[in-house]
Amino acid sequence: MHKIIIDGYNLIYAHPELKKKIESEAENVRETLISILAEYIRTRKEKLILVFDSAESGVVHKLSLPSRIEVIFSRPGLTADQMIVKMIQSESEPRKVTVVSSDYKDIGAVANSLGVEHLFSEAFWEIILKERKVAKKEEEKPSSVSESEVEYWLKEFQTGTDYSEDG
Numbered sequence: 001m002h003k004i005i006i007d008g009y010n011l012i013y014a015h016p017e018l019k020k021k022i023e024s025e026a027e028n029v030r031e032t033l034i035s036i037l038a039e040y041i042r043t044r045k046e047k048l049i050l051v052f053d054s055a056e057s058g059v060v061h062k063l064s065l066p067s068r069i070e071v072i073f074s075r076p077g078l079t080a081d082q083m084i085v086k087m088i089q090s091e092s093e094p095r096k097v098t099v100v101s102s103d104y105k106d107i108g109a110v111a112n113s114l115g116v117e118h119l120f121s122e123a124f125w126e127i128i129l130k131e132r133k134v135a136k137k138e139e140e141k142p143s144s145v146s147e148s149e150v151e152y153w154l155k156e157f158q159t160g161t162d163y164s165e166d167g
Contacts, residue, residue, distance in 0.1 A: 007101035008052040014121035053080045100124045
């Protein structure tokens, strides 16, 4: 299974709406991010590991986390960046890992040197938004056309061509 390791606050600060609310509503913003990510992986075969700095009390109260999302708060004395670097350095299958962070110097360069795919947070948001648009369009499409609808439209646009199975 492919694994995506995400620098949580970095991803939040790359989203204009979440960024506005992070200082006053940190827990709600983290939970909103988790909900968005849960929707993103719903139809995918990936595991997400969301890593946050623990400067704030790290709790995610209201949500029941999907089994493929793990939330980690850095330990005292370690930053989320340092934890992410340790995680990718210990990966046995680096080609099956993507790390999401706009911090190229501390995370992206290490990831690339180890063969781990690196995505900037802004690029990851673009992927999520694109997939949400596709999913929304799919929901809007009718699942099928009834026989009566086909007959109606054939009569409306009848050109003299017989489209029946017999003709």
